[in-house]
Amino acid sequence: MPDRFPADGVVERVTIWEVGARDGLQNEQSIVPLEVKAEFLRRLAEAGLTTLEATSFVHPDWVPQLADAEQLLAGIDRHDGVRYPVLVPNERGLDRALASGVTHIAVFASATEEFARRNLNSDLTGQFEMFAPVVERARAAGLDVRGYLSMCFGDPWEGGVAPEQVADVAARLRELGCSQLSLGDTIGVATPGHVERVLAAVSARGVPVDAVAVHFHDTYGQALANTLAALRAGVSTVDASAGGLGGCPYAASATGNLATEDLVWMLDGLGVEHGVDLDKLVATSLWMAEQLGRPAPSRVVRALGG
Template identity: 50%
Template sequence: MHARAARAPGLFAALPAEVSIFEVGPRDGLQNESTILPVEKKVELIEGLVDAGIKRIELTSFVNPRWIPALADHMEVAARVRRKPGVSYSALVPNLRGLDSATRAGMQEIAVFMAASQTHNRKNINKSTEEALATYREVVHEARARGMSVRGYVSTVYGCPYEGSISLDSVVRVASGLLEMGVYEISLGDTIGVGTPRQVEYILDGLLAAGIGLEQLAVHFHDTRGTALANITVALQLGVRTVDSAVGGLGGCPYAPGASGNVATEDVVYMLHGMGVQTGVDLDRLVSVSAGLSGQLARELPSKYLKAHLGHCARLGRSVT
């Protein structure tokens, strides 16, 4: 028999009692799909996720349709989703024109997006880091003047497909710049899925040392190399309380070749519930939404929990829903 390794006392003692799930599938996921869902199916997806207990959700992106054709229906989607009390609905906005559209669609929260990498900013939004910060300063100021709250995304935090390693100073500079504008929360994105647990610790410690509060930070991991759940666990033990994820593991980045999808919402929820951390999400209802989405997109989704659940149902001869 093998000797059983002694468990370190309090190994998971710092895990929170509750975590906020920020669902990005309808925007960050669907924008990369070759199959474009009709408006009514997108609305059905969003409302199904909310009915499953999702309290924070990104609906779409008010970007020029030439850049993201899959989200060309942003006005219709945002206007047709029935708002449920107690749920925060957000949308990505790249500029003042997008902000005007978001305002007309009744959005109360928007998000702005930029990278810690100069090259990625050039490729993604056709601006340098300095130009992007200047543009978003105007957008954030105007949004807040209209009574909107603003969330910020910083991508390529753990690595860039064009530059490779990204310095901590670059991450701090962009995150601090967004917070100084009045962004209430920064989502730290692992765009190409290269982050590892010790790297997560290094980045978070660096941001805290720069005076950024844990309550201002969220994590957004892609599972390209299978490290997303481990990275999330480390972030939560260090004090982060908000996790971005996408139903079914949808997503990726059109400007990051080889990047796979976001960590799947059902994988995150299963892990957290198994560790006694509450999310407010009904996992059975969530996986039913995910299974339906897989059928609509006519492809297998990356979610490991979904695959296991479908296999279990098949063995028992049961319907997923």
Template identity: 60%
Template sequence: MTSPLALGLPTAVGDPALPSRVRIYEVGPRDGLQAEQAVVPVEVKAELVRRLVAAGLTSVELTSFVSPKRVPQLADARELVERADLDSGVGHPVLVPNARGLNDALAAGVREIAVFASVTESFSRANMGASRAEVAAAQAAVTREALAAGVGVRGYLSMVFGDPWEGPAPVAEVVSASIALMETGVSSISLGDTIGVATPGHVRSVIRALVNAGIEVERIALHAHDTYGQALANVYAALLEGVTEFDASVGGVGGCPFALSATGNLATEDLVWMLTGLGVKTGVDLEALTATSAWLAGHLGKPAASRVATALSHY
């Protein structure tokens, strides 16, 4: 009998202290490819989405309806949405920065969107060219209109653990920004370690503070970056606090084009490998996912940042 290790799978050892199943929110087609210098053809993006869905991912963020002058890599947003199977039962959200983006997304037939806010003033101005208060008001209006149209809304919160201009983010500021975002009506909030400076104790303290403030842990997700090699450790810390939703990008593609120190999205296959070893179910086929990572790396002309993809390429 072939051993799990020979098949490229970890030995599963469960822990009753951890959730039995988690949901992976795949951000590669949007958050990953928006940070690439080269513009990836829409045909390749559509095939990437198809492969990710075939690998078992149930939430695949497609794109962002943002100004093509600001993010030319996503100028094909409407065409990509038109190529996606919105009736497949798989969630295909898009990021919407403002009212115009929402109108374009609704016209394209989108059924789920994501909105975002920042804990810090500096990143709000760098990312959106507006103050936190201005962004919050615009985001609240977008959320209200989307919900009125029957469209689900997820919230992103950036710079939760630190900011390249302002330094560490006070937990009290994170709590107030999170509550403000939740009160607009978003279904959940994704805590963004935008520049990858979080460590496990920090992650646990923020999650506990949010739960103590009345935000259900079931409505909290973690968006980890691996800039300092802490992403998986931070995921484990969040698991211990009961978090069951994690953002990740196939091949570890992407970062944030508006925060130059933001590199290294957590690779989806690295996340799946660890969760498999912990006995936590994801519903994702690791072999198919790793093959997709290798396929995408070929189109990008560079090796995947994923440790798992690199290791399994030798089998």
């Protein structure tokens, strides 16, 4: 653990939204056994993570890896104070989530026209009509709904994305009933000034900073510097993936999600509370790397696990 040196202007406490079990595993080619997934979630909870995105109710044909969502949710050993959100793409997914007794869901929106077309078979405004009944029914059933916004900092087909467009999508998802918006740098191209600019635009559209999370990819090595910029802007929920598992199939390299361990190292150094036991987390990622048959991308895992 690093020495503790608080920095001015950084939030005091951060909630880590752990996406390893869903975002981390969804692009794995070989199917991870159900019991390994359950054990992964159990270990993550024991390491002190309190938000574990568990799986996704997308159609099994799209993401075969997560076709066991019902069985996984039925079998996991739920820890007190831990929430297990699941991704829900549409009303059919919501039906499955409700039948599984889920309390937190997330919808996956796009900040750009082209990604909305390719990923949602819709368009930038059409997606709100798609999500409206999902969010409405989920809220009516007492569920909490997060909205993911992908391609907030660049799109592989469109190139640059206007911060005001991101802010507009964020505000509209919030109006639909999303309690939190996770701004995703899906292809990893953001830099710290860009992060500040997008957060300012979102704030100017009336979305409070405590309803905003950030989701950075480390494709170009920028994820932690971008996180620092977000923490200074008041963001207190950060998405990360244990061991750095996963990534975006549309990004230029296999390097993907910000590693939870690298984030925890920085937060420990900054004296920001997060509740995670780094040693237990590293042990979990080393164990998971063994299951997957290759080393974790996280620098901290490699340094401490060697």
